[in-house]
Amino acid sequence: xxxxxxxxxxxxxxxxxxxxxxxxxxxxxxxxxxxxxxxxxxxxxxxxxxxxxxxxxxxxxxxxxxxxxxxxxxxxxxxxxxxxxxxxxxxxxxxxxxxxxxxxxxxxxxxxxxxxxxxxxxxxxxxxxxxxxxxxxxxxxxxxxxxxxxxxxxxxxxxxxxxxxxxxxxxxxxxxxxxxxxxxxxxxxxxxxxxxxxxxxxxxxxxxxxxxxxxxxxxxxxxxxxxxxxxxxxxxxxxxxxxxxxxxxxxxxxxxxxxxxxxxxxxxxxxxxxxxxxxxxxxxxxxxxxxxxxxxxxxxxxxxxxxxxxxxxxxxxxxxxxxxxxxxxxxxxxxxxxxxxxxxxxxxxxxxxxxxxxxxxxxxxxxxxxxxxxxxxxxxxxxxxxxxxxxxxxxxxxxxxxxxxxxxxxxxxxxxxxxxxxxxxxxxxxxxxxxxxxxxxxxxxxxxxxxxxxx
Numbered sequence: 001x002x003x004x005x006x007x008x009x010x011x012x013x014x015x016x017x018x019x020x021x022x023x024x025x026x027x028x029x030x031x032x033x034x035x036x037x038x039x040x041x042x043x044x045x046x047x048x049x050x051x052x053x054x055x056x057x058x059x060x061x062x063x064x065x066x067x068x069x070x071x072x073x074x075x076x077x078x079x080x081x082x083x084x085x086x087x088x089x090x091x092x093x094x095x096x097x098x099x100x101x102x103x104x105x106x107x108x109x110x111x112x113x114x115x116x117x118x119x120x121x122x123x124x125x126x127x128x129x130x131x132x133x134x135x136x137x138x139x140x141x142x143x144x145x146x147x148x149x150x151x152x153x154x155x156x157x158x159x160x161x162x163x164x165x166x167x168x169x170x171x172x173x174x175x176x177x178x179x180x181x182x183x184x185x186x187x188x189x190x191x192x193x194x195x196x197x198x199x200x201x202x203x204x205x206x207x208x209x210x211x212x213x214x215x216x217x218x219x220x221x222x223x224x225x226x227x228x229x230x231x232x233x234x235x236x237x238x239x240x241x242x243x244x245x246x247x248x249x250x251x252x253x254x255x256x257x258x259x260x261x262x263x264x265x266x267x268x269x270x271x272x273x274x275x276x277x278x279x280x281x282x283x284x285x286x287x288x289x290x291x292x293x294x295x296x297x298x299x300x301x302x303x304x305x306x307x308x309x310x311x312x313x314x315x316x317x318x319x320x321x322x323x324x325x326x327x328x329x330x331x332x333x334x335x336x337x338x339x340x341x342x343x344x345x346x347x348x349x350x351x352x353x354x355x356x357x358x359x360x361x362x363x364x365x366x367x368x369x370x371x372x373x374x375x376x377x378x379x380x381x382x383x384x385x386x387x388x389x390x391x392x393x394x395x396x397x398x399x400x401x402x403x404x405x406x407x408x409x410x411x412x413x414x415x416x417x418x419x420x421x422x423x424x425x426x427x428x429x430x431x432x433x434x435x436x437x438x439x440x441x442x443x444x445x446x447x448x449x450x451x452x453x454x455x
Contacts (some may be wrong), residue, residue, distance in 0.1 A: 006232040009204050012220060014142045021200070021222035022140050026149060028199055029133035030156045031191055032096055036130045037160025039103050039122060039184045040068060044280040044300075045168035046177035053177070054112060059404055065280045066400040067116045071123020072393040079128030080386025084248050084379065087209075088136040089201045091128060097192045099125035104185025107178045127393065130157065131369075131386035138373035138381065139204040147317035147370040154366040158358070161279055165300055204378045207235045235378055248380035252387065257376070261384070263434035264372055267330070268392030270423035270430070271365040274333070277399035277420055278303050278361075282354075299351055303358035322371050323435035327428040329364035334424030336360055341417030364427070371431075395423075 047061050075095070083091040099122060106118035134150055141149045164180065171179045203219040213231065220227035252261045282300035317325055336357040343349045369385060376384035406416045 004231045005229060006234060007220075007227060007230040009207055009220070009233055009235050010143065012227065013140065013223070014144070016142075016224040016226070018142070018145070019223040024198055025140050025200065026137055026153060028191075028195060029092075029137045030153050032092065032133045032195075033130050033153055033156035034160035034163070035096070035099065035184070035188050035191065036126050036133075037157035037162075038164045039099060039160075039188070040072075040126055040157075041161035041164045041279050042103075042168075042180050042184050043068065043119060044283065045164050046172070046180050047280070048283060049172060049177035050112075056112070060112065062401055062404050064112060064116050064119060065276075066397050067119035068123030068126060069276065069393050069396040069400060071120040071125075072127035072396065073390050075124040075127025075129075076131055076386045076390025076393060077127075078124075079132055080383040080390070081248060082128075083132045083135060083382035083386070084205075087201050087205055088132050088139075088382065089195075089199055091132045092136065092199065093192060093195050095125045095128035095132065096188045096195060097125075098122075099129060100185050100188030100190075100192065102185075103181055103188070107181035107185060127390060128386075130154075131389045132382065134369045134373060135382045135385050136202050138370075139202040139378065144318060146374060147322060147367070150370040150373050151317075151366055154369045155362070158362040158366065162302070165283075203233075204235050207233045208378045248383040249387075251380040252376070252384050259437040260375055260434045261388075263430040263437075264368065264375070264388045265391050266430040267326075267427040267434075268365075268368050268388050269395035269398075270427035271330070271361070271368065272392050272395035273399040273402065273423045274337075274361060274420055275365060275399065276396040277403050280400050281403040299354055302351060302355040303361070317367060317370060321435060322367065322374070323431045326364050326367045326371060327431040327435070329360050329367070330424050330428035330431065333357065333360040333364055334421035334428070337417045337421040337424065341414035361424070364424075 043065055047065065050056055050061065050064070079091050079095065102118050102122040102125060106115055106122060109115035109118055134153060137153050138146055138150050164184075167183065168177075168180050171183075200219050203216055206216050206219060213233065216233045217227055217230060220230075220233075251257060279300070282303060286299055336353065340350070340353045340357055343353060368388065372385045372388050373381060402419075403416060406419055411419070
């Protein structure tokens with residue numbers, strides 16, 4: 001009888017080079033998040049066309065701009081506990097399928113009410129897709145590369161939003177605004193086929209849920225043949241396992257995690273307030289400031305393009321305290337918005353300032369996913385990331401209405417940009433408080449969350 005050979009999954013990932021299996025997971029999830037960013041921002045780039053074609057006023061845009069954000073909240077809050085219960089893979093595949101089908105249907109909307117309904121359904125899928133993709137990636141990463149790799153995938157969101165701006169500037173004059181939504185529908189449907197063929201389940205999830213050893217071997221052997229003769233797999237966090245999704249929620253709100261959880265929610269809320277205020281309203285604001293519509297769309301697209309800076313942040317977070325690094329980026333974002341408000345009439349300087357601000361803002365926002373992935377254990381990671389993003393989406397809703405409210409108060413372009421600096425400073429303060437509170441004690445928190453008789 002051969003001796004028992006036990007493998008700790010995270011130790012296994014730490015001990016072996018990054019494999020083709022892991023690269024494939026990162027690439028697939030990067031495309032998911034990129035399409036998430038494209039489909040989320042697409043409505044902003046077609047907004048000027050809707051104003052003209054359907055004879056709308058600017059306040060009429062607020063419901064259609066925010067419809068997907070309400071769906072994002074519902075999708076995130078549902079998908080997190082669901083992925084912690086049934087797995088990352090089925091939730092991701094279903095989310096991408098619905099994303100494509102709903103965005104495709106929205107391209108054929110004949111009135112504002114129908115478009116709002118389809119955007120809400122699209123938002124549900126978008127809300128489920130990104131946090132689940134980040135969870136899956138983080139659970140296949142060696143510890144030394146987790147923040148960098150998670151940020152790489154997260155930066156797909158602002159890059160997808162930027163792609164929407166460049167594509168809209170090119171295809172709307174030639175094919176009309178519906179072509180933007182058609183592209184945003186077809187691409188996820190094609191990606192769904194690739195996910196069905198090549199996307200694996202999380203090995204950490206499989207261990208945490210007590211899946212058969214043979215199934216876990218099949219997940220890990222492509223990373224290294226050393227997993228082929230293992231007779232037992234463990235994840236060290238599972239000593240006191242959380243039995244269900246309610247246990248995951250209890251863990252997030254337990255004494256060891258509550259301060260960090262609330263600060264992550266606040267930071268994500270504030271970041272999305274800024275992001276959606278800018279992405280949804282920047283083309284309109286720049287047009288009102290005197291830029292031609294095509295120029296306004298191109299300059300606006302520079303803001304989300306700055307997300308590539310999250311790779312630099314991820315490398316720093318793998319070496320130093322991530323809370324402080326992200327807090328500094330949020331504080332610099334606030335200062336940068338004040339600068340933008342002073343140079344609206346100078347197109348060249350405006351383009352540089354928007355790009356720099358986009359780098360700072362999107363680097364900070366994209367890094368929050370890596371902070372959450374490192375903060376929560378396997379049993380609550382999907383719920384922790386998804387609830388941060390889901391509740392934070394209310395910030396996106398606030399941002400969509402905020403600019404309309406500020407404009408209604410007759411604030412100038414400079415005044416609106418200065419007001420948008422405040423959430424950046426508040427996000428920085430929240431992360432500083434999270435760092436001050438210290439790291440949780442996982443074993444104690446897990447035992448508390450798994451204790452019976454609590455709700």
